Amino acid sequence: MEPSQTVEDKSQPSVATVTRRIQRLSLHLIPLPPLQCSPQLDMLTCAKANKQEVDVASLSSYMRGKHREIQEKIFDFFNSRPDLQTPTEISMKEHRELCLRQLLGLVREGKIKPFRYVVEDPAKYFAISEAVGSIDISLGIKFGVQYSLWGGSVLNLGTKKHRDKYFDGIDNLDYLGCFAMTELHHGSNVQGLQTVATFDPITDEFIIDTPNDGAIKWWIGNAAVHGKFATVFARLVLPTHDSKGVSDMGVHAFIVPIRDLKTHQPLPGIEINDCGHKIGLNGVDNGALRFRSVRIPRDNLLNRFGDVTRDGKYTSSLPTINKRFAATLGELVGGRVGLAHSSVGILKIAVTIAVRYSLLRQQFGPPKQPEVSILDYQSQQHKLMPMLASTYAFHFATQYLVEKYSEMKKTHDEQLVGDVHALSAGLKSYVTSFTAKSLSTCREACGGHGYAAVNRFGTLRNDHDIFQTFEGDNTVLLQQVAADLLKQYKDKFQGGALSVTWNYLRESMNTYLSQPNPVTARWESEDHLRDPKFQLDAFRYRTSRLLQSVAARLQKHTKTLGSFGAWNRCLNHLLTLAESHIESVILAKFIEAVQNCPDASSQAALKLLCDLYALDRIWKDIGTYRNVDYVAPNKAKAINKLTQYLSFQVRNIAGEFIDAFDLPPYILRAPIAMQSEAYSQYTQLVGF
Template sequence: MENPKTSPTADHESHCALRRIQKLSLHLLQPLPNLDPESSGDDNQIIPSPCVGGRGRPPLSVSRTELVEYMKGRHREIQERIFNFFASRPELQTPVEISTADHRELCMRQLIALVREAGIRPFRYAIEDPSVYFAIVEAAGSIDISLGIKLGVQYSLWGGSVINLGTKKHREKYFEGIDNIDYPGCFAMTELNHGSNVQGLQTTATFDPLTDEFVINTPNDGAIKWWIGNAAVHGKFATVFAKLILPLQGKGGKSVDMGVHAFIVPIRDMETHATLPMVEIHDCGHKVGLNGVDNGALRFQSVRIPRDNLLNRFGDVSRDGKYTSSLPTINKRFAATLGELVGGRVGLAYSSVGVLKVSVSIAVRYSLLRQQFGPPKQPEVSILDYQSQQHKLMPMLASTYAFHFASLYLIDKYSEMKKSHDDDIVSDVHALSAGLKAYVTSYTAKSISVCRESCGGHGYAAVNRFGILRNDHDIFQTFEGDNTVLLQQVAGDLLKQYKSKFQGGTLTVTWNYLRESMASYISQPNPVTTRWQSEDHLRDPNFQLDAFRYRTSRLLQSVVLRLRKHTKTLGAFGAWNRCLNHLLTLAESHVESVILAKFIEAVQKCPDKTTGNVLKLVCDLYALDRIWNDIGTYRNVDYVAPNKAKAIHKLVEYLSFQVKGVAKELVDAFDLPEIVIRAPIGMASEAYSQYTEYVGF
């Protein structure tokens, strides 16, 4: 008979007992040493949690000065002028509690003061140097998001439509009045029944050759212009998008619809500010947020305007009613018209990053300040020392950095487009602006709520800003293109590029990775690399970028096959709808690939080694956290083996712990002044003191 003390069964039970003890040790403050001498190299070996000391490396350090210098935009000086101006004018600062009517009037006073007293002229920059213009919009939105949006309505939408869709005569007539706000205006595109489907607009502009005028008409209640910024109170003009109707130009003397065009329509008297005859204006009322912007509804009852009020860059009507255009079809004219308005999406993507910076700064600073619980009979610890809080906030902080560099790239491309008008760059900017606007605004909207929750009860106080930021930012997901619609545009562009690739065509810069290595991405993964799990490998930017691009290419390849299959039975529209969720995932995957590529470039270009090391850490966290969040996709196609997936998860937790060590410096590098942060719990110092003073102690 075998001795039970030395039997295989006994050894196994002893081995299992040691394993259970080892796993339980994770719940203690000081993990036990490795109790199983045979477990070296075992995938199930327990690694001490990052919250109890990480991997024994010294904490990272970074120079705040160097980091601020690398992060600050090229136009920080003009932003500081704006911050200092409003800091010196407390009567122009938006209080926490304010009525809708008062907020609207304050917002208009803020805009007029910015232009006429501070001497900031956004319109000139919007035309001459868009990068400066977007810096101004971001700074104004940091003072009050309503101010940033109202500025955008005046200069990017109303002013931009006049300059970009009109010709020399329009610029000469309207530029100065728009610039100095003598001509406050609106952008009247959206209707009650039509928003994203602009080609479906029902408002009409019928040419009358007897009087040389266009007659603007709202044919039914569904065609009422709705949600029009500046319309309810302040606007005197509107750029109205309507179907251009030419009578007697069709077969048999019928009228011809030439498609959607833009027209300048006066809506209020220049002297008395009274609503003009045959124009009906109503107030859309109190909104969830952005109540400093006066959104209204417009109905036109055969309103007559001069023929010259047609913004005629892409299509014109002569005195005798003949239509001419340099573009041959309605669809091409429509695409050119909307293409000139892409700047609004660029501005929203950039401004959304600014809102995310504010939210993350408040949440991180409070999490470093707030202490709660801790080891028995020892001081309480910061709530950012808890792994759960790191999991919430550190990947978000990393994403904020990623979006920062991606949005700067977008602005550079947009500025290049405005100067060169190169077709490839135009195509790039359309795709980039649609994708980044959709992706960043959706991420920011969700993140603000996470930041609020991370700050507990104090995050619920209005003075600490999360509620205001969340409500004001929420509509960013809808205007200038609904995010779901914009992602479909990105997916559609990807499909066009895929088709071009396999028909011998060229690919524009945004999609060039498909040209370079599509074949390798859709082939069988290398069985060796799927198992590599060393930290050096996982933190290699080549691995990270390959993983992102592999996912995009697989999604693209598979959706092409699905669309072909379903088109045979459902038709093109039915097939698209059947694959819609797949297409949206494809678009988001592509956008993430672009963001990561720009972040990696920014890390590699950093001139200071120490700063570069910290940025590399943040970039690694962004990349690996995204891979882990979609680990099911990588596992399903055997791109990542089980052991590698575990290694990625552990490394994400460790990198979050490391980033926590420099979190203060990372948010300080956003260089946001107190007038931007404003939340007492988010101040760089004396937060509790300011908070208690606010409530009267």
């Protein structure tokens, strides 16, 4: 203690603190004396005086990239067709039929042919998918079921004979299809599927059977009304002459016609029922499928990773069921990539609506002065500005994911396949969970007007909610990320090489886990806190400590609980580890995007957002950093103070940031998101 310091009771706020709080509260209740200015207004005036200049066109061009033209073509098509725009109120039956007409119109009249891009140019395919989902999320999902899931399974799991037979029909929508993987009793545990495909060597056919009610295919998009084919995942069973009688070769995919191409009636042995009204996505006709001795030709086995000869012998280039299963799921990872990418698109829409309204809406203010924008309030900035920064961060992270996925599709590099699998699992989980929470926050930030259906938050929230579950439940996917991290950790100490996404661990495990530097822990200058090296080191230090500690805990508990029991005992720790790692990847990609931005004003603006994203995340987990003395108390306070100041700065150019998303008014379709005359449009909608 310094000689000049005195001992004080830290458990009670000081008199000065109490006085300051009373003064701030009184601003809302008591008129200020004449000629006295509000401290808040002074702060806002000062902040606005330091407003950065942003070249919106340059920033938008950097964001939208080379596929901007195809997205605008899609936007323009739907703008020219009012009959294909989804109304605020619509029944499930009408929505399903509208969704089909939207898809048919886009492909046949709008001349958008996305199927060839699924393999040839995935980045362009995902850009199309994002734009389609902006029109109506139900349309985006129906689009994805047709081309990414049903079509993608044919391209990725089949061979040339399948592509030759089905490509054109899938492309032009003559062959509307389903992706029948999930069952009533099994979703995430795909290896536990019970549907059976038994080979009959006499007729050279597979017989598809649903052995019990738990094996009914459930939640199958396109099945209830429109689908004509289904990729059915089932256990491939071969009859044998040994004592077992059968040989289970594991889960494989089969093309199964489910409706007559002319009459559209269900084919013999196929029972189709409607899953009914859902919380959201009611433009997608989810159905349930039961198979009763349905016979299909042997050629309908999608045989890229395993085949059956005419005499009933199984052949595969992969030696085990587990390897074949991993290869099959690895080829289907595009669904997760697409969901992560589309979720960011939905977040952009919600943030744009909320920020535009917050700039437009005025509420309270200093006495006898104009009311101030609600975005001038610190509480509103706290809700929306870090969210805006996160939206940009996710944009660049999912852009990187698409690039790695595209590279994987071209090279089929085994290490890259594993890398993309874990990265897509992590980003899909993290981004969709964040977006789901943010949609509710955006609604709340817009008050009563956010509750009006016409302003879209309810529809966006309900339609997006299932993103957290399909293509892999988020909690399950995070466990896959954690498992991969632990494998990398183990391999590192056995001399193995780290894959691309995790290579920072090589340095972090050697250096970050040393005792925190007591000097660095106290640095609190703005230059230091805004240094990308400090930010990234902090993220990676946290991940490294979590990885090391959970590895030690698992080793300890395995001795008494076994591997499954130990995993379950450490599950929350493992989920935190996975999220921490994904945040590290997101920040790294954001920093790279800032550094690579060619326009100076755009780069400075992105740097502001990047700093806000990084420091806000550090502050939200400040307890972790404090517990290990990575951040001293004074530094923690400086981080919080700077985060608030950066939110003020971002608020000043928030309009420019959302303008850079370049979402036309007819895509936003929310009256409160209009840049002018929002209220007049709003009143017209209700009949005034």
